[in-house]
Each structure stands twice: as structure tokens, then as C-alpha cells.
Amino acid sequence: MxxxxxxxxxxxxxxxxxxxxxxxxxxxxxxxxxxxxxxxxxxxxxxxxxxxxxxxxxxxxxxxxxxxxxxxxxxxxxxxxxxxxxxxxxxxxxxxxxxxxxxxxxxxxxxxxxxxxxxxxxxxxxxxxxxxxxxxxxxxxxxxxxxxxxxxxxxxxxxxxxxxxxxxxxxxxxxxxxxxxxxxxxxxxxxxxxxxxxxxxxxxxxxxxxMDAGVDPETAALLRQVVSTHATGALEAHDLRTRHSGRLTFVEFHLVVPSDMTVQDAHAICDRLEQAIQEAIDGAHITIHVEPQDKAKHSGVLFL
The missing domain is CATH 1.20.1510.10 (Cation efflux protein transmembrane domain)
Structure with a gap:
């Protein structure tokens, strides 16, 4: 989303x-x-x-x-x-x-x-x-x-x-x-x-x-911290990618949730993450790909 x-x-x-x-x-x-x-x-x-x-x-x-x-x-x-x-x-x-x-x-x-x-x-x-x-x-x-x-x-x-x-x-x-x-x-x-x-x-x-350079290391670290703090209920976030376009910052990552989680519950986690990222980074445009548990890579930001 x-x-x-x-x-x-x-x-x-x-x-x-x-x-x-x-x-x-x-x-x-x-x-x-x-x-x-x-x-x-x-x-x-x-x-x-x-x-x-x-x-x-x-x-x-x-x-x-x-x-x-x-x-x-x-x-x-x-x-x-x-x-x-x-x-x-x-x-x-x-x-x-x-x-x-x-x-x-x-x-x-x-x-x-x-x-x-x-x-x-x-x-x-x-x-x-x-x-x-x-x-x-x-x-x-x-x-x-x-x-x-x-x-x-x-x-x-x-x-x-x-x-x-x-x-x-x-x-x-x-x-x-x-x-x-x-x-x-x-x-x-x-x-x-x-x-x-x-x-x-x-x-x-x-x-x-x-050339779509990513955000600076400090902003990337802030992003990982925000995702880790506000992704309660999810299992993992990986493949975090960012780029600047003028005054906008595009943020994209994959969010792994339990396979039995409802769409409504997964959507609520995404809403919480989007709000937190926008508060931390002005002009953020966020895209989150929700994936089931078997797509976990056991890398990136882990929550378990």
C-alpha cells in the first residue's frame, strides 16, 4: 500500500x-x-x-x-x-x-x-x-x-x-x-x-x-528505528529502498506478517508505520509490500 x-x-x-x-x-x-x-x-x-x-x-x-x-x-x-x-x-x-x-x-x-x-x-x-x-x-x-x-x-x-x-x-x-x-x-x-x-x-x-540516490546514512538509520518501533505485530521488514525526488522522499520496503493475520490487522500495522514515517521524515511517500511468513528473509529489521 x-x-x-x-x-x-x-x-x-x-x-x-x-x-x-x-x-x-x-x-x-x-x-x-x-x-x-x-x-x-x-x-x-x-x-x-x-x-x-x-x-x-x-x-x-x-x-x-x-x-x-x-x-x-x-x-x-x-x-x-x-x-x-x-x-x-x-x-x-x-x-x-x-x-x-x-x-x-x-x-x-x-x-x-x-x-x-x-x-x-x-x-x-x-x-x-x-x-x-x-x-x-x-x-x-x-x-x-x-x-x-x-x-x-x-x-x-x-x-x-x-x-x-x-x-x-x-x-x-x-x-x-x-x-x-x-x-x-x-x-x-x-x-x-x-x-x-x-x-x-x-x-x-x-x-x-x-540518478535516484538514496537517503543519507543518518536518515536510513532513523527509518529502520521508526519501522522497528512501530511495526508491532509484524515479523520482519526487509528490502528497504529510498530515493529523493525534489522535496519528496520515496520509501519502499517489504513487511512480513504472520500467515494467519487478517488483511484488516495487516492494514492497521501499515497505517501506523506510514504515520510514524511521515512524522519522522517530512515529504515521505511510503510504499509497503505486505508478505506472508514464508517470504521472510531473516534479514533487515527483525521483530521476533
Missing amino acids: SAPASPPSRTDPVKIAAIGVGIALLVLGLKFVAYLMTGSVALYSDAMESIINVVASGAALLALRVAARPADDNHPYGHTKAEYLSAVAEGVLIVMASLSILKVALPELVQPKVTEAPWLGLGINLVASVINFAWANVLLRVGRSSRSPALQADGKHVMSDVVTSVGVLVGVVLARLSGWHVLDPLLAVMVALNILWSGWHLLSSSVGGL
Whole structure:
């Protein structure tokens, strides 16, 4: 038997993603103004990452709208994996942005140039970073509460952008005060490598979701504990399998009951298990295969 997923979070991820597009555009504008005022290649690298933020926010919005569609005949498990596609696309874009930054920064390592009018430009960049920091926390909080891979990926990217921006600001100030202008392109190269690592990590985790990776060991242990605690009357549970699909977690296992147990009693045990698992794991969609005693494997979770 199968149980539906628990209700979604009260905060609408689609609305959050729509607001995110506007904020990403605002931050992009501020950072490009800062770059144009200073001519700093490090600030250029920071602005380039903001372009990716805009594209990623738009992709997350589209993915969340698709993921919110109910299940249909062609997609009986829903459309939640659309969020992983968005995260994969964001990872690819991040990698492309890092390569673009390296293309501009590497030549200036040989012939660094003096930045112009840095203080006002750095101030504008700082304002953009403060906005990004506040918004990244919103994305991460809502992404966790709604179990949205798209929002969590976007939040992690924006937060990495904040860390990058702080490093760039400190470096450009040091370059200006010390006269070591090579620090500017050197920082840009470091930013590009950091972005490249972030993109690779995001790609790896998103592909894991598309490939139906199971839950983490801690969640798997929690599942076994919940089943063991609430399966009174059953003999054994085996072949526990899990996978993620966006904000949903699919849980499937076989439950062995005494051969003389009535269907009604077996159904009552399943109902109890489904409720307990849903309370332990938000967004759980449970499928339990009930089997008679002679199908026991004497492995997995034993109750006798």
C-alpha cells in the first residue's frame, strides 16, 4: 500500500524564486556599476558571478513552477525532479562563468593595471553583498523547510557569492593601499577557481538526485528505528529502498506478517508505520509490500 506525501511548507517556493529574480537583477546592476567605476578585474569576476545568479534564479523559478504541477498520466510520480534539472543547469553555468573570468584575469597577471576611483565602487559592491547575504539566508531557510533542491542550490550559490565578494573587497583594498596591483587579477583567479569548485560540487549532488540516490546514512538509520518501533505485530521488514525526488522522499520496503493475520490487522500495522514515517521524515511517500511468513528473509529489521 502507498501513502501520500505530507503537505508542503506554508511558504510558497515559487513566490520566493520570483522575488529572487528581481533581487539578483538588482545585485547584478550594483556590481557592474562598481566594476565600471573601478576597472578592477576582481570586481569584474564578482559581477560575472552575479550574471549566473540571475540566470540561476530564473531557472529555479521555471523548475519550481514545473515541479509544482500535480501528477498526471505521463508523470505518475509528479514533476519534482525538474528541480534537479535546474540545479544541474546552474552548475554548468557556474563552470562557464569561472572559465570566462580566467580568460580575462590571466593576461592581467602579467600586466596588472591600476584600478580607478575604487572607494565609491567598493562601497556600492559592499551594499550589493549585504543584500546578497540577507537573501541567501532567506533562500536557505525556505529551501530547507520546503525541501526544495532548487532553492537550496540557489541559496548556497548566493552565499558563496557573498564570501567571494568579501574576499574581493578586502583584496582590492589591500592592492590599492599597498600598491601591489597584481593582487587584483590574482584575486580574480582565486574567485574563478572557487566558483569552479562550487559548480562541480553542485553538479555532483544534483546528478545524484537525478540518478535516484538514496537517503543519507543518518536518515536510513532513523527509518529502520521508526519501522522497528512501530511495526508491532509484524515479523520482519526487509528490502528497504529510498530515493529523493525534489522535496519528496520515496520509501519502499517489504513487511512480513504472520500467515494467519487478517488483511484488516495487516492494514492497521501499515497505517501506523506510514504515520510514524511521515512524522519522522517530512515529504515521505511510503510504499509497503505486505508478505506472508514464508517470504521472510531473516534479514533487515527483525521483530521476533
